[in-house]
Amino acid sequence: MSNPYAIVAITKHGVEAARKLQEKLPGSDLYYMKKFEQGDEGERGIQLFEGSVRLILPDLFQRYTGIIQFISLGAVVRMIAPILQDKKTDPGVVVVDDRAQFAISVLSGHLGGANELTRIVADLLGATPVVTTASDVQKTIPVDLFGRQFGWQIESFERATPVSAAVVNEEPVVIVQESGEENWWSFDKPLPDHFRVVGSADEALELRTEWPWNAALVVTHRLLSTEQELALLANGVLYRPKNIVLGIGCNRGTSLEEIESVITDTLQELNFSPKSVRNIASIDLKKDEQGLLDLCAKYGWGFDTYTPAELNEVPLANPSDTVFKFTGAYGVSEPAARLSSGASEWVLEKRKSGNVTISVAIVPSSPITSQLAGGVATS
Incomplete structure (x- = not known):
């Protein structure tokens, strides 16, 4: 399938809500159980299946970047657990309850785009979006998505988790920006005080004596010196802007x-x-x-x-x-x-x-x- 999203439903009410969602969500394919067939599936390109939905999920994981399931949260967690691979490759998974009251971001909220997809689905269904990712809730920098809208490439994911923890725990974080787009702060509030932005790696090292930062976000097209790399990336993430x-x-x-x-x-x-x-x-x-x-x-x-x-x-x-x-x-x-x-x-x-x-x-x-x-x- 060339479409990015798969919508899956297994109950009567879920099917009705899923059909409405497919009409409103561009780039979506719909799958539901054959026993709920209504006669227009061929015309609308809807895929029918028999047996457990568990059987088609591995294939959907390979073919789609986002999967929206009108299935209970607990059931979805149990079904997808055996097929999870990596946060960088797993699709975003969103769960919607049987009455379409809530849309819940379940898997790959950032890299897989589930958080954004959750908001889109909730808006289309008139549901309440549920997103629990700390950086989204706090409206702060998502380390694994920083600069993604500009095409920045993360050099390594090795320290992404501890650096993310430093960001959401409001520890001192230095942002070294030697190049790249500077309009990355999109929230309607000033940058929090636990962040400091400097224009060079050397300036970050000097800053540490008066403002001991715990983590670093480094944006540069330049190759770092050994000293800079050891100091900044011991607990830092390096981003390569396309410039x-x-x-x-x-x-x-x-x-x-x-x-x-x-x-x-x-x-x-x-x-x-x-x-x-x-x-x-x-x-x-x-x-x-x-x-x-x-x-x-x-x-x-x-x-x-x-x-x-x-x-x-x-x-x-x-x-x-x-x-x-x-x-x-x-x-x-x-x-x-x-x-x-x-x-x-x-x-x-x-x-x-x-x-x-x-x-x-x-x-x-x-x-x-x-x-x-x-x-x-x-x-």
Whole structure:
């Protein structure tokens, strides 16, 4: 199934409520017992089953990102217990009572999206949402979802649990933000006093002498030094924002391996993480360059291209007549990186290696929101 949600019901009243929910919830498939067949199931794409619902749950767990069950909470807990795998892969599970009075987030509230799905289902049914995740209840930072709306990637889940505990227990937590979107605080209240925001890893280490923090949330595209890593990640979580843009120029037919090697060496020299690469950028003559297409497919990167006229709008310190002769643009990698990133300057203006020319720019951070004012330690 291509739809993300499965709705399951096993009682008469549950089926009626489930049918109404499917009509209102886009991207949902409905399953219920054959004995409640009403004759329009084929037309509506409703799946009927016989026997215990327990038999179809393993398949639903594999095929859907969210499962809404009109079944008693205790029964659901017993049925799903043997098929649970991992919080990073298990679907979100929501339970609705037989009269559709309550929608309860049961499994994978954050990573699986059950908490948000619970609120959606409750709103559609006119039910009361029940969410017990501490960070949701307290309206604080959900460590395992921090920056997810911006595409930030967690480097490691190893310390997510103890760091989450520090957050919800209101222990001192330092937020190190060297890059990435800054408008992540979405609540209509100032950032609580047990958080401090600093602009660099070194500043966080200095802060610890006067404000002993117990945990750290680190947002950076930069590779940490050994000292910084030991201090910040002993009880911290590292997030990689998607803010590096690579301008690429290359000769026709340049292999994926050669382009990849130049990128790897360049990022290593700049001390940047490849996990923070958002996209590559080039001239539109390269939009079908197989090596670049293969590179983007391998890493899941975007690929922006620009016409020669667009590229020539970017002032260059060293325009190339040779490049202009073959492409109509006085430069490729440098202006493409600037245009795609929106940056006013380059981290690396241009470097040529073999058949590849590379430029690097960083996407500018958005202004920090006013709600943070109460908890910011300015740099």
